[in-house]
Amino acid sequence: MTSPAADRRRTFLRGLVVASLVGVFLATTGAFGSANAPYVQRLAYWVLMMILGGLWGHLCSRIVTRFVNVDDRPWLTVAVMTAVITGPLSVIVWAATGLFFAQKLYPLAALPQLFGPVLVVTLAVTTVNVFLGRAQPVQTHAAPASPAPASPPPVRFLDRLPLKLRGATLYAVQAEDHYLRLHTDRGSDLILMRLSDAVEELEGLEGARTHRSWWVARSAVRGVDRGDGRATLTLEGGLSVPVSRRYARTLREADWW
Secondary structure, three states: OOOHHHHHHHHHHHHHHHHHHHHHHHHHHOHHHOOOOOHHHHHHHHHHHHHHHHHHHHHHHHHHOOOOOOOOOHHHHHHHHHHHHHHHHHHHHHHHHHHHHOOOOOOHHHHHHHHHHHHHHHHHHHHHHHHHHHOOOOOEEOOOOOOOOOOOOOOHHHHHOOHHHOOOOEEEEEEEOOEEEEEEOOEEEEEEOOHHHHHHHOOOOOEEEEEOOEEEEHHHEEEEEEEOOEEEEEEOOOOEEEEOHHHHHHHHHOOOO
């Protein structure tokens, strides 16, 4: 099982690879009127443009996915990402194209002509990246294999519990902006940490992500309500936790319900 940090690096590199391959395709086909330029020149141009677009798109995705649930609404994510990326990227392409081919900036009147091609390419690349990302396996923490070791390794994350929760039974971890709310049998509290980093440190405690904003300890689950490809878990103490479509199948196959 790979760590969340490794997953983030893989996602970032995958986006750059997809962008570069699209750049090669656009150069080879002489897309959008570039066929008159020498192949080496247009190859360098298109790959550079696509990598710049990929870097800008990666930054935009970090922001957009805070507000749009990519697991439940992939097409809405594609639409919002395309809208956010296209405008600023058109300006970047306008400036870079003039400097690359004419060694000077083109007139501003040329900028609207670039908007359409940038929109088309951005929509295509964003769609590929969003659906490739949803196809990645979901990380879960399984119970220790039997027979269990005499002294199982400690769960690192439990050392982060605030003093008033030390020794408590952890039910769930919920992301709230830059903070995590820890739900336990002694109440809840906040700590400053990313959920992806917390999931990595929760190794050794049986549980799983159920949603982009939730991790749940399996022992805390007391019931489940299902419908429309999703589910809601009821935990010890009555806490309700959503299960998005992306995670529902994995949890069902792991016999969570």
